[in-house]
Amino acid sequence: MSEQTGKQLSKEEKDARFEAELLPVLDPLYNFAYRLTLDEDDANDLVQETYLKAYRFFDYFEQGTNAKAWLFRILKNSFINEFRKKSKQPAKVDYSEVEGYYNSEDVEGEGGVASTTDMRTESVQDLIGDEVASALNALPVDFRTVIILCDLEGFTYEEMAKILDIPIGTVRSRLHRARNSLKEKLEKYAKSMGYNS
Amino acid sequence: MESKFTEVYQKGPDDSYDTDCSKVSEMLDLIIDGEATSEEEKYFNTHLEECVSCFESHQKQKLLKGIISGHLKRVIVPESLALSIRAKIQETL
Ligand SMILES: [Zn+2]
Numbered sequence: 393m394s395e396q397t398g399k400q401l402s403k404e405e406k407d408a409r410f411e412a413e414l415l416p417v418l419d420p421l422y423n424f425a426y427r428l429t430l431d432e433d434d435a436n437d438l439v440q441e442t443y444l445k446a447y448r449f450f451d452y453f454e455q456g457t458n459a460k461a462w463l464f465r466i467l468k469n470s471f472i473n474e475f476r477k478k479s480k481q482p483a484k485v486d487y488s489e490v491e492g493y494y495n496s497e498d499v500e501g502e503g504g505v506a507s508t509t510d511m512r513t514e515s516v517q518d519l520i521g522d523e524v525a526s527a528l529n530a531l532p533v534d535f536r537t538v539i540i541l542c543d544l545e546g547f548t549y550e551e552m553a554k555i556l557d558i559p560i561g562t563v564r565s566r567l568h569r570a571r572n573s574l575k576e577k578l579e580k581y582a583k584s585m586g587y588n589s
Numbered sequence: 590m591e592s593k594f595t596e597v598y599q600k601g602p603d604d605s606y607d608t609d610c611s612k613v614s615e616m617l618d619l620i621i622d623g624e625a626t627s628e629e630e631k632y633f634n635t636h637l638e639e640c641v642s643c644f645e646s647h648q649k650q651k652l653l654k655g656i657i658s659g660h661l662k663r664v665i666v667p668e669s670l671a672l673s674i675r676a677k678i679q680e681t682l
Contacts, residue, residue: 410678415671422666436670443674444681521660528661542622543657549624568618575653 406450413459414446420545421463427540428471430529441474442467458551464541465555527577535570542567609636613643617650 401409421442425435445466446453453462528536541547541555553560613636619625620633637644 415674418671418674419663419666422670423663426664432664432667435664436667439670440674440677444677447678520656521662524656524660525662528657539657543654544661549622564618567622571618571650571653574657575649578653578656 401451406447409455410447410450413455414443414463417460417463420460421467424464424540424545425467425471427528427536427544428468428533438467438470441470445470460545461547461551461555464545464547465557468537468555523578523581527574527581530577531570531573534566535573538563538567539570539574610640610643613637613640614646617646620647621650621654 418439422435422439425438425442426432429435429438442463446463449466453459528539531539537556538552541552542549547555549560549563552563556563558566613633616625616629616633619629625633637647
């Protein structure tokens with residue numbers, strides 16, 4: 393919006409700032425993409441596309457503003473505009489694949505955690521992690537998104553509103569409904585494990 | 590001892606306490622996400638001192654947030670990704 397908008401960056405400046413300000417967001421961005429698409433290849437494509445767009449529109453990015461929120465916003469728009477259309481089917485939910493992905497070194501192939509009698513803290517932790525992932529992945533993508541942005545990435549409501557292009561009131565109600573739905577799923581799980589909620 | 594508490598909030602769902610509880614339950618997310626104003630926080634905490642059921646809802650909501658942030662594993666970014674992003678950018682200039 394400022395008088396700086398007209399100022400064109402040299403290629404060197406652009407490349408340097410791209411490296412310093414945008415690429416460090418790669419990890420959270422990839423995680424976000426993966427949670428949206430639930431597929432490694434799709435997450436890869438989505439992240440690449442996001443960075444290409446970011447580079448192309450770098451002049452619109454105001455230095456010192458929130459690079460992470462800006463990139464998340466671009467990624468989410470790409471996901472909605474192109475990606476969701478391209479893959480006609482709703483986001484794939486294949487838990488076995490997701491689990492295998494997490495424990496790539498120690499996949500035993502057979503039945504998995506349930507048959508394990510060893511309840512070391514570590515495996516209990518893994519078990520909770522897998523269950524949380526399954527419950528989260530089973531949520532509609534809009535619900536999943538607000539939970540990730542808020543609880544995993546620590547965005548404020550205001551940032552979330554900007555990323556998602558919705559009013560803060562909608563952020564709040566969506567988050568509220570998403571948490572209720574997640575709570576329900578996890579409570580069922582806790583009961584099946586013999587815990588009382 | 591505790592009956593004193595339960596009495597207070599079991600008076601019936603249509604009494605005046607109810608408005609406090611629903612107000613507080615609407616604030617739950619604001620509170621656990623650190624988005625509440627200091628007045629809202631004060632109101633919230635005061636109510637929790639005298640209402641066991643809201644106290645418990647707060648514990649649950651905090652637990653849920655903690656489970657997500659603490660137990661959901663992050664996926665590992667493929668090492669080749671940063672490289673291919675840089676390469677793509679240079680070739681599509
Ligand atoms: Zn109450």
